[in-house]
Amino acid sequence: MNQYPDDVAEILAGLQQAKKSISPKYFYDERGSQLFDEITRLPEYYLTETEISIMYTNIDEIAELVGEQASLIEFGSGSSLKTRILLHNLHELAAYVPVDISEQHLLESARQIQAEFPDTEVLPVVADFTQEFDLPSPKVMPLRNIVYFPGSTIGNFERDAAVELLRVMHHEAKQDGALLIGVDLQKDPAIIEAAYNDSAGVTAEFNLNMLRHINTDYGANFDLDAYSHDAKYDPDEGRVTIRLVSLRNQLVSIADKEIAVAEGESILSEYSHKYTLEGFSEMAESVGFRVAKVWTDASKLFSVQYLLRT
Secondary structure (H helix, E strand, C coil): CCCCCHHHHHHHHHHHCCCCCCCHHHHHHHHHHHHHHHHCCCCCHHHHHHHHHHHHHHHHHHHHHHHEEEEEEEEEECCHHHHHHHHHHHCCCCCEEEEEHHHHHHHHHHHHHHHHCCCCCCCCCCCCCCCCCCCCCCCCCEEEEEEECCCCCCCCCHHHHHHHHHHHHHHHCCCCCEEEEEECCCCHHHHHHCCCCCCHHHHHHHHHHHHHHHHHHHHHCEEEEHHHEEEEEEECCCCEEEEEEECCCEEEECCCCCEEECCCCCEEEEEECCCCCHHHHHHCCCCCCEEEEEEECCCCEEEEEEECCC
């Protein structure tokens, strides 16, 4: 029987691997969320502004493709501008169904959306969206389900996990459903690396805040001054590897365990995969989606894609 709470057991398991890692979900305490909001406004971080521009430019066509009386099912609790663009423009939406594992954040986001869109039924679902879950029954019967996954979050999953997530999305879309998703694209490595190594150091602080979060909430004793932020893009792998690198030999304790960390040893905190249009299409087709429409910016930095369930 596991003697540790689930989160502590998960953190320990990652740190006890030969190649140490911590799940990127531990980025997001209150301070981490604030820092990520700052990151999205940085001049080097092209992703958010570019996706929003694509949404605004093409919203009429997006709404036309979605059609009337759809149920919008957002993977990850959304209260951002991108979600609101859709809620303002989709035709006679049957329901908005935000799905997230973090109940408090989910319910607060849902409350804010419901207050802003009183004519739309908001039905939050507390669930791990990487696994199949039960959808609620709206008062107005949806004509189709539209799964929505904005940002470039699909890129944070390694390929096998991304395929499994797309398979879950395919299941939740149901017959005649569709997927609307943000996909970051492969491009000049210098542009990508700058987005994860901003000149103001906000991304570095965001990465290091993961350790502060684990110290505060899970009783660890990471010395933040003993780690540095490192983010490098590998064009062959098509992904950014984001790590925390130990600046000296040290012992880190969490619960009743001590973890030895050598100078120069790293803790993997996140991958961010970048796709070609062809590569993402092939991956989606493997689970039964067909790319029906792709919208990009003029420089082809980012894409918003509309996939039909086949």
